[in-house]
Amino acid sequence: MKPFPTGSHARVPQGRMPKQPHRRGRSMGWMGYFLxxxxxxxxxxxxxxxxxxxxxxxxxxxxxxxxxxxQIVQSQLYEIGIPKKNILRHSSSLKxxxxxAWEQSLLEIQVLPSLSFSLIExxxxxxxxxxxxxxxxQSSQVSESLHLEVKVLDRVxxxxxxxxxxxxxxxxxxxxxxxxxxxDLGEENKISQELLRWDLPLTFSILPFTxxxxxxxxxxxxxxxxxxxxxxxxxxxxxxxxxxxxxxLYEMDEERLLRQLSKDIDAIPYVKGVSNHMGSRxxxxxxxxxxxxxxxxRRELFFLDSRTTPQTVGLQTARSxxxxxxxxxxxxxxxxxxxxxxxxxxxxxxxxxxTGKAIGxxxxxxxxIKCLKEMVPKMQxxxxxxxxxxxxxx
Numbered sequence: 497m498k499p500f501p502t503g504s505h506a507r508v509p510q511g512r513m514p515k516q517p518h519r520r521g522r523s524m525g526w527m528g529y530f531l532x533x534x535x536x537x538x539x540x541x542x543x544x545x546x547x548x549x550x551x552x553x554x555x556x557x558x559x560x561x562x563x564x565x566x567q568i569v570q571s572q573l574y575e576i577g578i579p580k581k582n583i584l585r586h587s588s589s590l591k592x593x594x595x596x597a598w599e600q601s602l603l604e605i606q607v608l609p610s611l612s613f614s615l616i617e618x619x620x621x622x623x624x625x626x627x628x629x630x631x632x633x634q635s636s637q638v639s640e641s642l643h644l645e646v647k648v649l650d651r652v653x654x655x656x657x658x659x660x661x662x663x664x665x666x667x668x669x670x671x672x673x674x675x676x677x678x679x680d681l682g683e684e685n686k687i688s689q690e691l692l693r694w695d696l697p698l699t700f701s702i703l704p705f706t707x708x709x710x711x712x713x714x715x716x717x718x719x720x721x722x723x724x725x726x727x728x729x730x731x732x733x734x735x736x737x738x739x740x741x742x743x744x745l746y747e748m749d750e751e752r753l754l755r756q757l758s759k760d761i762d763a764i765p766y767v768k769g770v771s772n773h774m775g776s777r778x779x780x781x782x783x784x785x786x787x788x789x790x791x792x793x794r795r796e797l798f799f800l801d802s803r804t805t806p807q808t809v810g811l812q813t814a815r816s817x818x819x820x821x822x823x824x825x826x827x828x829x830x831x832x833x834x835x836x837x838x839x840x841x842x843x844x845x846x847x848x849x850x851t852g853k854a855i856g857x858x859x860x861x862x863x864x865i866k867c868l869k870e871m872v873p874k875m876q877x878x879x880x881x882x883x884x885x886x887x888x889x890x
Contacts, residue, residue, distance in 0.1 A: 553630060553649060555596055561630055561648045562598045568623045569646070569654055573605065574806040576616065577826045577847075582606040582661070593651060601654045606661040608850050611843070613642040616658055620644060672848040674875060675699060675855045675885040676868070677771070677800065677824070679726055682706030687860040692719055696872065699885040701726040701771055701857075704763035705741040717766040722884035724800065725767045727760055729775025731804065739774040746777055750787050757791055768886055771800035771824075772810075779808045786813055793819045798889045800824060802857060822889050828858040828867075837867040841875075848880050853888040 553561065573583075585604040590597065607616070617635050624631050624646065634645045646654040677699045681688050685708040691698055692715055699722045702709050713723050728739035730746050742760045744753055761767060770792055778784050779801070789810075792799055799821040801810035814821040825847055828840045841856070848854040858864040872882060 558596050558649065559598065561627060562653050564627055565624065565631060565646055565648060565653050566599075566601070568627075569601075569620075569656070570806040572619055572623055574803065575830070576607075576611060576619065577843075578605060578607065579823060580811070584659075591651065596649075596651065598648075598651060598653060600652055603654070604657045604659065607658050608847060609660045613637060613658065616642060617644065620646075670852060672851075672880045673853040673883045673888055674844060674848045674880055675853075675883055675888045676872075677701050677724070677855065677857045677885055678860060679771070679773070679802075679857055680859050681712055681726070682709035684708065684860060685712070687862070687865060688712050690865065691860075692716060692721070696882055697721065697884045698882075699724060702764050703728065703740060703773060704760045709764055713765050713767075722768055722886060723764065723766050724769040724771055724885065725761055725764045726773045727757070727770050727775075728773045729778040731774040731776040734777065737774070744775075744778060744784075744788065746781065746784065753784065753787050754791055757788060761795065761797075767797065769798035769800060769889070772802050772804065774804055775802075776805035779805055779810055782809045782813055785809055786817070789814050789817055789819050789821075793817055798822075798886065800855070800885060800889070820889050822855060822885075824857045825854040826856050828856045829861055829864045832861055832863050834863050834867055837864060838871060841867060841871040845871075845875055845878060845880065848875075849878065855885065855888060 583603060583605055585602065588599045588601045591600045621633055624633055630649050632647045632650075634647075636643045640660060642658040644654070644656040644658075645652055646656075676696075678691060679701045680703060681700055682703045683706050688700075688708065691700070692712075697720075700712065700716045701724050702713055703726045716723050728741070728743035730743060731737050731739060734745070742756065742763065744756055744760075748756065761770070772779060778788075789799060799810065799814055799819060801808055801814075801821060801823045803810075803823050808823075811821065811823055826840050826844050828844070829837050830840075831837070837858075844854050844856045858868065875882065
């Protein structure tokens with residue numbers, strides 16, 4: 497038999513194929529299938545582990561999330577200016593599932609037609625998104641009402657229903673009123689001097705023991721402006737967050753509270769009333785507030801609750817004492833952007849037209865002053881009177 501030729505011209509006889517290369521190709525194919533299967537299994541199991549983590553939290557972490565959700569809900573109601581009297585129903589019930597326990601809250605809230613449902617929903621979505629994927633929110637609108645359902649790990653924690661209120665019919669002879677209060681005056685003098693030049697009955701809210709406090713109060717009184725004491729009070733987070741000199745503190749007993757309050761009132765001449773500066777902790781304590789507000793009544797001063805906490809007891813305590821007081825309607829410049837301030841002023845206008853009066857609190861910021869210059873004439877064109885704070889205090 498002749499040997500097979502070798503070299504580049506070697507040929508494989510017909511009907512015969514090399515076996516070794518074929519076996520290698522087959523084994524490489526099976527290896528690829530095996531690796532693909534293994535990778536898929538790893539990814540799938542990893543996905544299940546990820547989803548399992550998303551769907552479960554230790555009970556203590558779950559409780560923290562529910563607590564934070566509740567804080568955000570209360571904060572949002574406060575931010576959009578909803579008073580307690582507009583919460584028509586608030587009930588809660590204990591829920592248990594899968595080793596977890598939580599309070600489920602049900603609220604029905606009345607809002608003015610000027611407050612759009614899209615704005616309410618957008619604010620809640622933005623705030624709750626900061627808590628991450630375990631927290632979700634669903635919305636629906638039925639019969640001119642907005643329903644929001646908030647969940648933590650698919651457990652419903654809050655059901656909120658917003659319904660429009662029917663504004664009271666205003667007498668044709670009664671013009672709506674807006675009181676504009678400028679807080680935190682006394683630290684600087686430039687913007688204060690500009691405000692004094694305005695032919696507008698703004699209310700000057702002055703901090704005690706600040707460099708220009710007495711000067712501003714004297715000049716404001718000479719020009720017929722209304723002056724109130726912006727009373728520093730202890731906030732949550734004290735002493736890291738400091739309300740300033742002359743603050744009323746939670747640790748003070750009745751004698752020390754009254755002594756400090758007297759010093760603060762005497763520091764600002766010609767005051768007709770008082771508002772709280774900060775004070776989120778003190779404003780939540782009925783016993784402390786009763787001491788403070790009783791003294792204001794004795795001195796025939798009114799009180800403006802700045803509503804620095806949703807849990808304020810200012811209004812109910814004042815009513816029990818027969819003290820003249822009101823709650824602010826809106827903070828105008830919680831966000832310093834001009835577009836946001838103008839939006840708040842537009843909202844203030846609508847609230848005034850709907851209810852007959854409203855109170856807006858601003859601060860001595862250039863953006864606030866600029867927006868007021870532009871928007872006050874629009875208020876007056878709509879038949880709204882800008883008045884001193886005492887004109888809307890009940």
